Amino acid sequence: MASQKINTLSSSKNSTFQKIKNEYFWRTIIIACGLFIILLTLGIGFFLVVKGTGTFIRMHHTVWEFLFSSDWSPFDSTTESGGGVGAAIYIFGSISTCTLALLFVTPFSLASAVLMTEITPNAGVKLFQPAIEIFVGIPSVVYGWIGLTVLVPFIKQLFHPKMGGYSVLAASIVLAVMIFPTITTVSADAIRSVSSEYRKAAYGMGSTRWQVLYKVVIPAAAPGILTGVILGLARAFGEALAVAMVIGKTRAFPADILSPTNNLTAAIASDMGNSANGGEQNLALWTMALLLFIISVFFIFLIHIISGKEKKKHA
Amino acid sequence: MDTTKNIKFNVQSLNLFYGDFQALKDISFTIYENEITALIGPSGCGKSTFLKTLNRMNDLEPNVTLHGSIQLDSQDINKDMDAIELRKRVSMVFQQPNPFPKSVYENVAYGPRINGIRKKAQLDEIVEHSLRQAAIWEEVKDRLHKSALGLSGGQQQRLCIARTLALEPEVILMDEPTSALDPISTMKIEDLASELKKNYTIVIVTHNMQQASRISDRTAFFLLGNLVEYDTTIKLFSQPSDKKTEEYITGRFG
Ligand SMILES: Nc1ncnc2c1ncn2[C@@H]1O[C@H](COP(=O)(O)OP(=O)(O)OP(=O)(O)O)[C@@H](O)[C@H]1O
Numbered sequence: 349m350a351s352q353k354i355n356t357l358s359s360s361k362n363s364t365f366q367k368i369k370n371e372y373f374w375r376t377i378i379i380a381c382g383l384f385i386i387l388l389t390l391g392i393g394f395f396l397v398v399k400g401t402g403t404f405i406r407m408h409h410t411v412w413e414f415l416f417s418s419d420w421s422p423f424d425s426t427t428e429s430g431g432g433v434g435a436a437i438y439i440f441g442s443i444s445t446c447t448l449a450l451l452f453v454t455p456f457s458l459a460s461a462v463l464m465t466e467i468t469p470n471a472g473v474k475l476f477q478p479a480i481e482i483f484v485g486i487p488s489v490v491y492g493w494i495g496l497t498v499l500v501p502f503i504k505q506l507f508h509p510k511m512g513g514y515s516v517l518a519a520s521i522v523l524a525v526m527i528f529p530t531i532t533t534v535s536a537d538a539i540r541s542v543s544s545e546y547r548k549a550a551y552g553m554g555s556t557r558w559q560v561l562y563k564v565v566i567p568a569a570a571p572g573i574l575t576g577v578i579l580g581l582a583r584a585f586g587e588a589l590a591v592a593m594v595i596g597k598t599r600a601f602p603a604d605i606l607s608p609t610n611n612l613t614a615a616i617a618s619d620m621g622n623s624a625n626g627g628e629q630n631l632a633l634w635t636m637a638l639l640l641f642i643i644s645v646f647f648i649f650l651i652h653i654i655s656g657k658e659k660k661k662h663a
Numbered sequence: 664m665d666t667t668k669n670i671k672f673n674v675q676s677l678n679l680f681y682g683d684f685q686a687l688k689d690i691s692f693t694i695y696e697n698e699i700t701a702l703i704g705p706s707g708c709g710k711s712t713f714l715k716t717l718n719r720m721n722d723l724e725p726n727v728t729l730h731g732s733i734q735l736d737s738q739d740i741n742k743d744m745d746a747i748e749l750r751k752r753v754s755m756v757f758q759q760p761n762p763f764p765k766s767v768y769e770n771v772a773y774g775p776r777i778n779g780i781r782k783k784a785q786l787d788e789i790v791e792h793s794l795r796q797a798a799i800w801e802e803v804k805d806r807l808h809k810s811a812l813g814l815s816g817g818q819q820q821r822l823c824i825a826r827t828l829a830l831e832p833e834v835i836l837m838d839e840p841t842s843a844l845d846p847i848s849t850m851k852i853e854d855l856a857s858e859l860k861k862n863y864t865i866v867i868v869t870h871n872m873q874q875a876s877r878i879s880d881r882t883a884f885f886l887l888g889n890l891v892e893y894d895t896t897i898k899l900f901s902q903p904s905d906k907k908t909e910e911y912i913t914g915r916f917g
């Protein structure tokens with residue numbers, strides 16, 4: 349007992365000094381980590397800009413050609429150039445699959461978010477939440493593989509498309525499943541954080557549960573829900589592997605949603621490994637990567653605008 | 664008591680339990696039409712609980728059991744009425760001003776909209792009329808389409824009253840509507856309540872004795888779930904018949 353007391357006494361004597369030392373130590377580490385992350389992001393951005401603008405600066409192609417031409421025939425060597433670098437098919441592939449995925453998944457996500465927060469909040473916390481968290485942890489190759497072995501044959505059987513089941517539809521569905529957890533959890537959080545004062549007010553005036561939900565709670569949660577949708581969209585734009593496995597990787601505009609096509613990420617992933625460094629094709633692929641980067645920066649920017657507006661409204 | 668007044672609420676032997684805890688004990692009294700009835704008493708005595716039973720807001724809480732009867736215009740609100748319909752006739756204004764995060768206009772139009780009114784002209788009219796009734800029209804008429812969250816606390820509370828008025832209820836329940844407000848806003852709400860009782864029946868919970876004596880016609884004093892005394896406000900504040908009432912209103916406890 350006695351010795352213990354002495355021990356704690358002596359340590360408390362040191363503790364002020366210790367505390368300061370600890371505080372500075374951790375603060376320095378944290379600041380260093382923060383700076384590192386910022387520098388890393390800036391570094392990657394800078395690198396992408398340098399690499400990605402080569403198509404326009406060194407190969408003298410126009411931005412217009414890159415965005416709107418579908419003539420993709422770049423030379424794959426460091427000495428030749430003058431081929432076509434039109435990425436329109438890939439860009440359209442990305443936009444169409446992501447948009448469709450979003451159309452498929454948003455109603456489901458919203459309904460699930462409402463279900464787990466408003467209708468069965470207990471089961472929501474005990475069952476839905478863990479189930480959805482498991483969804484997030486599944487690697488994309490698994491989604492792709494399931495898509496390949498289940499979805500693609502299923503689409504083929506159901507619709508008998510000319511080119512088999514590899515299609516915009518298959519890619520959109522796989523993407524929809526992959527972004528479902530993101531949109532659902534972010535929306536559920538947004539709905540949960542709607543002040544109970546609003547609900548009370550609405551109930552106190554004779555609203556039905558449904559009216560409280562769709563006239564008060566969901567509008568109040570709308571900015572958060574929108575943030576979830578944008579995060580999901582950002583994830584969909586960035587997904588490569590799972591999409592590559594089911595989209596058919598065909599360099600043509602899809603005639604309909606049952607046709608195969610290709611997209612930015614799948615094209616980069618499949619061609620970058622064997623393209624000659626610094627060649628026309630290599631640089632065009634970098635430009636595609638830069639475009640993806642710009643898209644994701646744009647999404648983040650949107651999210652900040654939304655949350656900034658929210659803060660201003662509540663200030 | 665004055666017998667020429669119509670009875671709005673008739674409460675008989677009301678007992679309410681939260682789980683095992685009895686929050687209201689055998690409450691019986693009548694609330695009269697076009698009067699302001701004040702509910703006073705120390706914290707935790709059951710004022711809010713009682714107020715909530717009048718429009719069945721306690722239905723929304725788990726583990727509440729209720730015995731006894733509450734009649735609105737001779738109809739049992741728990742047996743013969745739908746809670747949604749009841750709350751449109753008997754609406755509540757809360758302690759914290761809680762306008763929706765929408766525009767001033769949309770806040771007031773909420774009630775008529777859930778009642779199925781769609782026409783713009785009709786909505787415009789109801790909104791203006793309700794805001795005028797709540798004595799806030801002049802202050803907000805130029806910013807009807809801006810967020811209600813930008814208003815001051817007192818303005819927000821009057822907006823909440825306007826929002827309730829737009830439903831054209833018969834009874835307005837107010838749970839400490841001024842306790843979060845400054846004295847000037849408080850005065851405005853009190854004036855407003857006195858004005859509104861011409862057309863509405865008002866039941867107001869307050870911690871403020873002066874407020875109860877200034878604006879109410881009758882006062883009910885609650886203590887530990889019991890209704891200790893209920894009388895005209897003049898009588899209750901000048902010659903309380905119960906010792907505990909006297910101690911409370913003179914500030915000796917509570
Ligand atoms: N949902 C609930 N579950 C359990 N007990 C509750 C609940 N609501 C209120 N109580 C209890 O019932 C009693 C009466 O509460 P009530 O809120 O009606 O008091 P009040 O008179 O309005 O008090 P205050 O002046 O502080 O608002 C208190 O003891 C309170 O703790």
Ligand SMILES: [Mg+2]
Nearest residue numbers: 710711712838
């Ligand atoms: Mg209370």
